[in-house]
Amino acid sequence: MHTTLLSVTTGNQPAVHDLTPECRRFLRGEAEAADGVLQVFVPHATAGLALIELGSGSEADLLATLAELLPADRRWRHSHGSRGHGRSHVMPALVAPYATVPVIGGELALGTWQSIALIDLNIDNRTREVRLSFLSG
Amino acid sequence: MHTTLLSVTTGNQPAVHDLTPECRRFLRGEAEAADGVLQVFVPHATAGLALIELGSGSEADLLATLAELLPADRRWRHSHGSRGHGRSHVMPALVAPYATVPVIGGELALGTWQSIALIDLNIDNRTREVRLSFLSG
Amino acid sequence: MHTTLLSVTTGNQPAVHDLTPECRRFLRGEAEAADGVLQVFVPHATAGLALIELGSGSEADLLATLAELLPADRRWRHSHGSRGHGRSHVMPALVAPYATVPVIGGELALGTWQSIALIDLNIDNRTREVRLSFLSG
Numbered sequence: 025m026h027t028t029l030l031s032v033t034t035g036n037q038p039a040v041h042d043l044t045p046e047c048r049r050f051l052r053g054e055a056e057a058a059d060g061v062l063q064v065f066v067p068h069a070t071a072g073l074a075l076i077e078l079g080s081g082s083e084a085d086l087l088a089t090l091a092e093l094l095p096a097d098r099r100w101r102h103s104h105g106s107r108g109h110g111r112s113h114v115m116p117a118l119v120a121p122y123a124t125v126p127v128i129g130g131e132l133a134l135g136t137w138q139s140i141a142l143i144d145l146n147i148d149n150r151t152r153e154v155r156l157s158f159l160s161g
Numbered sequence: 162m163h164t165t166l167l168s169v170t171t172g173n174q175p176a177v178h179d180l181t182p183e184c185r186r187f188l189r190g191e192a193e194a195a196d197g198v199l200q201v202f203v204p205h206a207t208a209g210l211a212l213i214e215l216g217s218g219s220e221a222d223l224l225a226t227l228a229e230l231l232p233a234d235r236r237w238r239h240s241h242g243s244r245g246h247g248r249s250h251v252m253p254a255l256v257a258p259y260a261t262v263p264v265i266g267g268e269l270a271l272g273t274w275q276s277i278a279l280i281d282l283n284i285d286n287r288t289r290e291v292r293l294s295f296l297s298g
Numbered sequence: 299m300h301t302t303l304l305s306v307t308t309g310n311q312p313a314v315h316d317l318t319p320e321c322r323r324f325l326r327g328e329a330e331a332a333d334g335v336l337q338v339f340v341p342h343a344t345a346g347l348a349l350i351e352l353g354s355g356s357e358a359d360l361l362a363t364l365a366e367l368l369p370a371d372r373r374w375r376h377s378h379g380s381r382g383h384g385r386s387h388v389m390p391a392l393v394a395p396y397a398t399v400p401v402i403g404g405e406l407a408l409g410t411w412q413s414i415a416l417i418d419l420n421i422d423n424r425t426r427e428v429r430l431s432f433l434s435g
Contacts, residue, residue, distance in 0.1 A: 100359050116350055
């Protein structure tokens with residue numbers, strides 16, 4: 025299996041970070057025009073992955089939805105770190121830290137409007153790792 | 162990798178569309194009684210996949226839950242198309258457009274009550290594509 | 299493909315059950331220090347999987363969040379079984395019954411704080427099956 029571990033900077037605000045260019049770059053180097061599946065994985069307990077359209081407002085919509093479903097208040101049992109940190113620990117149950125995307129002829133078989141995004145509500149971690157793995161079929 | 166792209170009609174109402182028969186048909190043709198994993202993928206930014214029981218009311222329950230968590234109102238930044246269209250762009254972060262299901266001896270290893278369903282709140286798109294890929298183990 | 303079906307006891311209360319030790323044991327026996335992907339699958343229509351931190355309060359936080367998003371009341375169409383049973387049938391659309399985790403050198407490539415947990419709100423089923431499958435790369 026071809027696999028690599030990336031480091032991405034998500035900053036100190038809730039973030040939606042586009043991973044699609046990195047995924048394409050990885051496949052260009054590793055997939056050799058083969059068919060298979062790209063598995064994207066975030067080895068963190070306070071981050072997730074979403075396949076959404078970027079650049080048309082859905083980033084703000086998603087963060088607003090998560091702020092409503094998982095408020096940054098004092099309700100959380102898991103309560104070290106910044107106010108509302110516990111919400112970031114529940115998020116991966118709803119926005120999972122893994123995703124799989126078909127690869128055809130070495131290219132991501134995404135839809136026109138789909139991107140692969142890292143979702144990070146955790147304002148205490150500025151840097152995140154992402155593992156990309158290519159399983160050829 | 163064996164892979165195919167299906168076209169399914171979801172109509173102009175929020176829809177829960179059963180893909181299980183198509184998945185079974187695909188495996189019958191391609192999996193040749195092998196073990197592996199079926200990857201189901203929707204190449205759209207406003208649709209998702211859910212593995213739920215169908216035919217006992219959960220379709221309506223799921224659509225009602227999504228109507229509550231992601232209301233079809235004017236709150237969304239992403240706001241072209243029909244009223245509430247922006248909710249459809251957030252949905253794939255919660256109801257992901259990929260799923261993986263084990264295949265044993267060429268058959269889906271689903272539980273008795275599980276089906277594979279396409280979830281489509283988007284009333285502006287009547288037709289959707291679904292990619293099925295079989296990774297043999 | 300190496301695959302096995304486990305039986306786990308989740309009891310008669312909403313449960314977050316750690317599957318990580320079983321996953322490690324399975325890989326020790328089957329993965330032979332290879333690279334690949336572990337696919338975890340719950341063949342039930344009322345259970346899901348979450349990759350979260352365990353042992354710091356997030357179990358209670360997740361169950362409280364699910365109690366709010368999917369209340370155990372009489373709103374559900376799917377309404378046989380215990381009060382609120384219908385919520386358990388919607389949960390897998392949000393907390394999916396599949397997960398994939400990279401395996402490097404026969405070991406789960408999880409982050410330090412990540413565990414693989416079975417989420418079961420269904421108080422009518424005390425025992426659950428879980429399928430583990432290893433796809434080598």
